[in-house]
Amino acid sequence: MLYILKWITISAVIGICIGSASALFLHSLDFVTNYRQSHLWIMAFLPIAGVFIGLLYHYYGKEANAGNNLLIDTIHKPEQRIPFRMAPLVYIGTVVTHLFGGSAGREGTAIQMAGAIADVFRKPFRLTSEESRILLVAATAAGFGSVFGTPLAGAIFGLEFFLIGRLRYNALLPALLSSVIADLATKAWQAHHTHYSISFVPEISAETLLYTIFAGVAFGLCAVFFSKGIHYVTALFKSKIKYPPFRPFVGGLIVIIAVWAMDTTDYIGLGIPVIVDSFDHQLVPYAFLLKIAFTIITLAAGFKGGEVTPLFFIGAALGNALSLFIPLPMGLLAGIGFVAVFAGATNTPIACSIMAIELFGGGCGVYAAIACVISYLISGHTGIYGKQMVGEPKFGRYTHERGQHIDEIKR
The missing domain is CATH 1.10.3080.10 (Clc chloride channel)
Incomplete structure (x- = not known):
């Protein structure tokens, strides 16, 4: 007591x-x-x-x-x-x-x-x-x-x-x-959060289960690409620019040149309007790649902020793009992508599954959980947090990595 x-x-x-x-x-x-x-x-x-x-x-x-x-x-x-x-x-x-x-x-x-x-x-x-x-x-x-x-x-x-x-x-x-x-x-303190909605969630079936697994694999691969990409570009900035305060100057220059060349601000900041649109409107299929590029340059150069909201954007935009090929509702794919890429990049599948239910309602829970767990497994022992420790290896052949930080694991 x-x-x-x-x-x-x-x-x-x-x-x-x-x-x-x-x-x-x-x-x-x-x-x-x-x-x-x-x-x-x-x-x-x-x-x-x-x-x-x-x-x-x-x-x-x-x-x-x-x-x-x-x-x-x-x-x-x-x-x-x-x-x-x-x-x-x-x-x-x-x-x-x-x-x-x-x-x-x-x-x-x-x-x-x-x-x-x-x-x-x-x-x-x-x-x-x-x-x-x-x-x-x-x-x-x-x-x-x-x-x-x-x-x-x-x-x-x-x-x-x-x-x-x-x-x-x-x-x-x-x-x-x-x-x-x-x-x-x-x-x-009257701080407000963005509300999202998935307009239609189909009944779970063998067919929709299979499609969700395919989507989960794509989300997991995207998480690996983002995690490895941000670590690689961070190391590149450090090796090429020895004076730390100059790194974000170069990164900022790259970002504003890209914004000017593309004539859009859709891929800077949090990107909340695009995330909301991804549930109901078809985005350009490569939107998730552009957000990956802008985010990696920004954070790797030394600017501050988190990776998670950009990961929400990346996952939702990828889900939106997958709706062109996978016969599941666009809103559902955007919603499960929203949490599944995050799950793979942070190795937190249970939290992400619960987050989907809190944000989108219980109807998508099974789909989100399956996609999050698949993404988590596909991402292996990679992630955006280098000091995460492997408590229980994801696969039997990696038992020798138990107790290691993921930034110590080389493959």
């Missing part, structure tokens, strides 16, 4: 703090996105904004530059600490990235802010190393659940994202409570 009361108290405190931070972040993103769309000339300064972000992290945030990987590493080694400065740094970096037209998301920022905020409470609550690990898992759940308005998915994401193939049930109650309370706090 004392254990439950203790974690109710801790979860309430960090949930309110993290939910409030997420609300501030979401309001800020709405403001800068609307401002950019009505003042498109501001995008010309994206390279200069990149230099600002690069200098900010080079001189004040070298430890925090690891981002989500620092949080994952600290969960594995809770004797480490997360510097509080990571919260304001990633907030400023992400808002500036979106203001000037970078292609990035929001999950990474929300999770990093959550981890930095929660770490402050280790000492006041006199937490042991194991309790500190639980605290950071709960903080991750709170950040994710509140920024997307999906508290159940947030709770499971916090349990899944740092250890592939295993869940730590001792963190389940804190993760669930923190995520729900953070979501309530975000809503109390």
Whole structure:
């Protein structure tokens, strides 16, 4: 009973703090996105904004530059600490990235802010190393659940994202409570989330099951392509440009030249309008490839933000394209692609399956779960979070990789 009361108290405190931070972040993103769309000339300064972000992290945030990987590493080694400065740094970096037209998301920022905020409470609550690990898992759940308005998915994401193939049930109650309370706090600050709808979901049958498996394979391959691509281009920027603050200048230059050449802003920022359109209107079949390119250049160069909302865009756009070949409803393919590419790139199939139900309703649950699990298996031991550890290998022939970080696995 004392254990439950203790974690109710801790979860309430960090949930309110993290939910409030997420609300501030979401309001800020709405403001800068609307401002950019009505003042498109501001995008010309994206390279200069990149230099600002690069200098900010080079001189004040070298430890925090690891981002989500620092949080994952600290969960594995809770004797480490997360510097509080990571919260304001990633907030400023992400808002500036979106203001000037970078292609990035929001999950990474929300999770990093959550981890930095929660770490402050280790000492006041006199937490042991194991309790500190639980605290950071709960903080991750709170950040994710509140920024997307999906508290159940947030709770499971916090349990899944740092250890592939295993869940730590001792963190389940804190993760669930923190995520729900953070979501309530975000809503109390009147921060709104985008609503999506799948207009028609057919009855499950052998035929639709087979089509869903085929789609899941495509989503998994896309997740691998994105994960390997972003790691490769990040390494390329580091090897070719030795001075870190200059990398986002070059990346920003590439992005604005591409936007100018294509004469569209569809593939910068969060891309929410295109995601919404993908459920009901046919996009160009290569839209997902363009979003992959814009996002990889933006984030690999050193701009800040998450990968997840771009992955939503990529998955929904790929599902939209697959509707030209796979006889399932466009909205359903876009919806399951939305979560399945994310599942493959982050190795979190259960959280993504639950997220589909929270966002689109229970009717698509079976389809989403199948696609997410197939994508997760197809992606193998790859992913966007290099410090994820293999807790339980996906396939028997990879048992020797148990306990390794995925950035240590070479094939």
